[in-house]
Every structure is written in C-alpha cells, then in structure tokens.
Amino acid sequence: MAEEFLVVKDLHKSFNEFKAVNGVSFSIEKGEIFGLLGPNGAGKTTTIRMLSTVLGADSGDATIGGHSIRRDAEAVRRIIGVCPQDLALYEDLSALDNMVFFGRMAGLNGDEARAQAMTNLELMGLEDRARGKVAKFSGGMKRRINLAIALMGNPQLLFLDEPTVGIDPQSRNHIYENILGLQKKGMTILYTTHYMEEADRLCQRVAIMDGGQIITLDTPYKLKSQIGSPEQVTMEDVFLKLTGRSLRD
Ligand SMILES: Nc1ncnc2c1ncn2[C@@H]1O[C@H](COP(=O)(O)OP(=O)(O)OP(=O)(O)O)[C@@H](O)[C@H]1O
Ligand SMILES: [Mg+2]
Structure with a gap:
C-alpha cells in the first residue's frame, strides 16, 4: 500500500454565511500528482489556503507528512511549497533576486538561497534570464518563475494553484514538462485547474469539486469510463x- 503523504479530513470554511468549503476529505499518495478540479468559485483555492496554513479551517483537519495543519503548522510550512494562483513576484527585481528573497523567507541563509535559486532556475530552463528584470518577462516566464519560487526550501509537497492560467499552449507544455520532472524527483503535487484536459494529462487521480464539495474522485480513466468509452x-x-452544467458556464 502506497504511503499517504497528505490526508484531508472533513474540512469546512465559511465566509459569513457562505460555505466556501463544505466537508472536503481526500488523501494524496507520496509521489502522486493529484488534481483538484472545478469551476470558478468551487472552493479549490480556499482548500489550498487552509492546507498551506495561510487560512484557518472552521472545522476538520489535515496532516501533511504526519503533521497536523491545525496543531503543527510550523512543521507543515517547512515541508510544503506554494505556487499561488495570483503571481507573487516583485516586478522590479531580477528573477534571481526574487528567488533569493523568497528563499530567505523560507528560512535559507544567503548562500543556500543563491545556490537553490540557480538550481531551480535551471530546472525551469530560465538560468539565462537569472539577472533579467521580471517586469520584462513574458506571462509564461513569470508563471515559471512563480513555480521556481515555490521550490525554494526543497519542499516535499507542492501546491500548484492554476499554474498555467492565461498562458499560451507552448508555455503550458513547458510547465507540464517541468511538473513531470518534479514528480520524477519524488515530489508530491496537488494541482488545481479548471482546464479538465490538463488534469487528464498530468494527474494520476482527480477530485472534481463543485459548490465547496468533492462530487467525485477517481483516476481520469475510470471517471471517463463511467459515462462512455474513455x-x-x-x-x-x-x-x-x-452537474448538468458546462464548466464554462
Ligand atoms: N476571503 C474571502 N471572503 C469572502 N468570500 C470568499 C473569500 N475567499 C473566497 N471566497 C468565496 O469562496 C468561494 C470559493 O472561492 P475559491 O477562491 O476557493 O474558489 P476556486 O475554486 O479557487 O475558484 P477559481 O477557479 O475562480 O480560482 C467563492 O465564491 C469566493 O467568492
Ligand atoms: Mg482559485
């Protein structure tokens, strides 16, 4: 039986009376790319924000590498990396300086931060642009820097919140390759998207979320088999x- 690296149990979060996340449970195996899919407002980002200890849950809990997000948030933060949906970059700094800054935030000393920054820029194929100002980068390059930043501190589990939104197919393919490369190195990945075909291609299993709840969870192949020829x-x-609705409604 594969080791479960992330276990989520009955998470709830309301904003005023509105139930953004309404009883979500699932687990992710070590080394798995797990997709959390769903339309705008489904509760994907709110789930990630709770799991990454940025936002407190109303009830429920989760463990990451055995550490509870409620009781042991510090330990959780040391082993996760987060690639946020909205780019979190300093436009006026170079790629390298952005990486070093976030590395220091992750607790690395200057030398470690610089070394990891160069390794991660190379991994994303951006080492040539290390000293370029982020403001001059294309959308796809900014997305890749955003992803490289999430790798600072050598996390064991990565949260990727719509890492390919708003970029062209070629940049997207580049990011897919990067993500598959990370998986080969043993990384466990939670991937959110509302591009269903993306999840089909990358994820071993997917959960489809709607209205704050997981409405189904399985391998893409099995989900498709349920309604026809996969x-x-x-x-x-x-x-x-x-759901009786199109995703793009
Ligand atoms: N801080 C907040 N205050 C009030 N409502 C919020 C807050 N954060 C999220 N919500 C609401 O909770 C619901 C779920 O939002 P969430 O961002 O988790 O969805 P999502 O699945 O990530 O959507 P998207 O695909 O658009 O990123 C939405 O209706 C959103 O408006
Ligand atoms: Mg979101």
Missing part, C-alpha cells in the same frame, strides 16, 4: 454529466 469521452463530459 477514448472518446472528455473530462468536460464527466463534469457536465455529474
């Missing part, structure tokens, strides 16, 4: 079948 059915079709 070669012909898309994950979009699965969502439509389950």
Whole structure:
C-alpha cells in the first residue's frame, strides 16, 4: 500500500454565511500528482489556503507528512511549497533576486538561497534570464518563475494553484514538462485547474469539486469510463454529466 503523504479530513470554511468549503476529505499518495478540479468559485483555492496554513479551517483537519495543519503548522510550512494562483513576484527585481528573497523567507541563509535559486532556475530552463528584470518577462516566464519560487526550501509537497492560467499552449507544455520532472524527483503535487484536459494529462487521480464539495474522485480513466468509452469521452463530459452544467458556464 502506497504511503499517504497528505490526508484531508472533513474540512469546512465559511465566509459569513457562505460555505466556501463544505466537508472536503481526500488523501494524496507520496509521489502522486493529484488534481483538484472545478469551476470558478468551487472552493479549490480556499482548500489550498487552509492546507498551506495561510487560512484557518472552521472545522476538520489535515496532516501533511504526519503533521497536523491545525496543531503543527510550523512543521507543515517547512515541508510544503506554494505556487499561488495570483503571481507573487516583485516586478522590479531580477528573477534571481526574487528567488533569493523568497528563499530567505523560507528560512535559507544567503548562500543556500543563491545556490537553490540557480538550481531551480535551471530546472525551469530560465538560468539565462537569472539577472533579467521580471517586469520584462513574458506571462509564461513569470508563471515559471512563480513555480521556481515555490521550490525554494526543497519542499516535499507542492501546491500548484492554476499554474498555467492565461498562458499560451507552448508555455503550458513547458510547465507540464517541468511538473513531470518534479514528480520524477519524488515530489508530491496537488494541482488545481479548471482546464479538465490538463488534469487528464498530468494527474494520476482527480477530485472534481463543485459548490465547496468533492462530487467525485477517481483516476481520469475510470471517471471517463463511467459515462462512455474513455477514448472518446472528455473530462468536460464527466463534469457536465455529474452537474448538468458546462464548466464554462
Ligand atoms: N476571503 C474571502 N471572503 C469572502 N468570500 C470568499 C473569500 N475567499 C473566497 N471566497 C468565496 O469562496 C468561494 C470559493 O472561492 P475559491 O477562491 O476557493 O474558489 P476556486 O475554486 O479557487 O475558484 P477559481 O477557479 O475562480 O480560482 C467563492 O465564491 C469566493 O467568492
Ligand atoms: Mg482559485
């Protein structure tokens, strides 16, 4: 039986009366890329914010590498990396200085931060642009820097919140390659997207969220098999079948 690296139990979060996350449970195996899918407002980012200890849960709990997000947030923070949905970059700084800054925030000393920054820039294929100002970068390059920053501190689990939103297919493919490379190195990844085909391609298992709840969870192949021939059915079709709505509504 594979080791479960992240275990989520019945998480809830309301904003005023509105239930943004309404009883979410799932687990992710070590080394797995797990997709959290769903339309705008489904509760994906709120779930990630709770799991990454940025936002307190109303109830429920989760453990990451055996550490509780409620009781042991410090230990959790040491083993996770977060690539936020909204780019978190200093436009006026170089790629390298951004990386070093976030490395220092993750607790690295200057030498460690510089060394890891160069390693991670190389991993993203951006070592040539290390000294370039982020303001001059394309959208795809900024996304890759955002991802490289999440790797500072050598996390064991990565939260990738819509890492390919708003970029062209070529940059997207580049990011897919980067993510698969991270998995090969043993990283466990929680990946959110509302591009269903992306999850189909990258994720071993996916959970589809809607209205703050997980409405189904399985391998993309099994989900598609439930409604037809997996070669012909898309994950979009699965969502439509389950909710009666198109994802793009
Ligand atoms: N700080 C907040 N205060 C009030 N409402 C919030 C807050 N954060 C999120 N919400 C609401 O909770 C719901 C879930 O938001 P969330 O950002 O988790 O969705 P999402 O699945 O990440 O959507 P998207 O695909 O657009 O990123 C939305 O209706 C959102 O408006
Ligand atoms: Mg979101």
